[in-house]
Amino acid sequence: MQPYRKSFPGLQKCIYADTAATGLMYNDLANWRRQQDEDQLISGSSNWADKIAILEETRVALKGFFKAGEAEVALVPNFSIGLNMLLENQPPEQKALLVNHDYPSVNWPIENRSFNVTFVEPDLDLERNISRIIASEQIGILALSLVQWLNGIRIRPGFLKELKDKHPSLLIIADGTQYCGAFTLNFDSSGIDVLGASGYKWLLGGYGNGFMIIRKTAISSFSIPSAGFNSAEGDLDRRDRFPFYKRLEPGHLDSLNFGSLKHALDFLTGIGMEKIDTYNRNLANYGRRAFGGLGLLQKEVMERKEHGSIFRLVAERSIFEHLKQHAVRCSWRSGGIRLSFHFYNTDEEIDRIVEIIKSRR
DSSP: OHHHHTTOGGGSSSEEOBTTTOOOOOHHHHHHHHHHHHHHHHHGGGGHHHHHHHHHHHHHHHHHHTTOTTOEEEEESOHHHHHHHHHTTOOTTOEEEEETTOOHHHHHHHHTTTOEEEEEOOSTTHHHHHHHHHHHHTOOEEEEESBOTTTOBBOOTTHHHHHHHHOTTOEEEEEOTTTBTTBOOOGGGTOOSEEEEESSSTTOOOSSOEEEEEOGGGGGGOOOOOOOTTTTTTOGGGTTOOOGGGGGOOSOOOHHHHHHHHHHHHHHHHHOHHHHHHHHHHHHHHHHHHHHTTTOSOHHHHHOSOBOSEEEEOOOHHHHHHHHHTTEEOEEETTEEEEEOOTTOOHHHHHHHHHHHHHHO
16 A cells, blocks of 8 residues: 555654544545635636535445445435434334443434433453344344444444344444445445444545435434425425435535545545455554554453454553654543554554554553
8 A cells, every 4th residue: 555655745744543533634635625615716606516416426426335225325514413313303212222432423312312222342242242132122223333433343244234134123323434434345235224424534535524324224214304405405396305315414515525525435446445445454453463462452352353443552641642752643542542544554653653662661
């Protein structure tokens, strides 16, 4: 992946190990966004049709990128807004299963409503415990991140499809914000009913864009009252006649932000998602061995077969500050150092981080 590093100016002055917080901007996208702003400056409303076309092109690109077939795709500013809208008007006291310490925008929207919530720990036996609880407690909704934001634990590929086959009535909602763009995903064969994500992390799409992909067989699980002028695409006669996904798009959408997502999808596709997936899995395995060798990773991270590109090092705040002083960009999360790596990172950068940590211990 070395040839692509030159596309990211942010790599020139630091080791960027913080994609779990924000993915880097790359040159071609910055140039495209600059041209869009110039067009808007000069043309105003005269290029409105082009902006509408960008939104529909993004929707089509998302379907192709995630192999979503006949699923409905809603463009939303971010995952948090999309999930909250989907959960409106849900029947009270449904049984929901969540992963303890999952990302707040996954758990809080369900916890703050009248669901009957059970939690499962993100540990070595995560999948086994999910299966056991769902079988024994008549769970109706499972909501979880495909990769945990704090420690990088990744749901085993194929598990959600196996779960759905055993429990067809189970509604599976997956947050792919820390997964999509880092690894491949075939929505049609995934068993997931709703896949949502924000585009500013591993998808490299910048802020202000996200999506919800909803399997058509799951649409009847939702009763969303929201609607607006954009739901009917500006046609007053269609007030009560528009597709389900348009209930998540009641107002005008930002073609600059969603066009940025489309641009990023094309960029990742051009590199090849299979190639990115393989590279990131190898990079994650390398990182696990390197940081595990320092004794800084949790037992469940070391012993699980599958892992994402995120690591939380159990280390003092002073080591975090030491890394920052040596131009390593990372995050302090939940009392530990969170490092996250994408295809623009290298094994050599991980080695350098290990050296920096050793120099402080």
